[in-house]
Amino acid sequence: MNSNQLNFAYKVRHALNENLDNLPASTTDRLASARRIALSRQKKESPLHALAPQRLIAGPAGVMFGERLSWFARMGVAVPLIVLVLGLTGIYRYEQQRRINDTADIDAEVLSDELPLTAYLDHGFNAYLAKRGE
Structure with missing residues (x-):
């Protein structure tokens, strides 16, 4: 009205x-x-409806987050994470070791006097050393 x-x-x-x-x-x-x-x-009043939110997701993911996970499901989540962390750590260590080896090779070449003295004055050689030393 x-x-x-x-x-x-x-x-x-x-x-x-x-x-x-x-x-x-x-x-x-x-x-x-x-x-x-x-x-x-007069129209009868409908019963009151209360919104009761639940933290559920439709589909298989809803089972994972709505209920407690079994040990097998927990391992299914934890194992890939552990493998990922170990893989990234391995890649990091490999790259560090490669950089150390490259720097050591350059130092060995410089210290063994296999290069002529004019090589030290060449700007391109300095650029080469800087690029190889990264």
């Missing part, structure tokens, strides 16, 4: 309440029966 209809209903109710004592008994009875009929036709 909009505000105009609501205001009209309040005015009618107020007018009826003011003259309630002056109405004849037959009119009061008819109003009472009309009220009972109107109340019987």
Whole structure:
């Protein structure tokens, strides 16, 4: 109902309440029966629905996060993570060792005097050493 209809209903109710004592008994009875009929036709209220959030995800992932994981499922998550960490650590150590070996080779070549003295004055050789020493 909009505000105009609501205001009209309040005015009618107020007018009826003011003259309630002056109405004849037959009119009061008819109003009472009309009220009972109107109340019987009123829509029944639906039961209240409460939102109960659950942390579930549809599909197989929902089982993993909604319930406790079995030891097999936990291993299925932990083993790939451990393999990943070990693999990255191995790659890091390999690259470090390769860099150390390359630097050692350059140092050995410089210290063994296999290069002529003019090589040390060449800017390209310095660039070569800088590139190989990275």
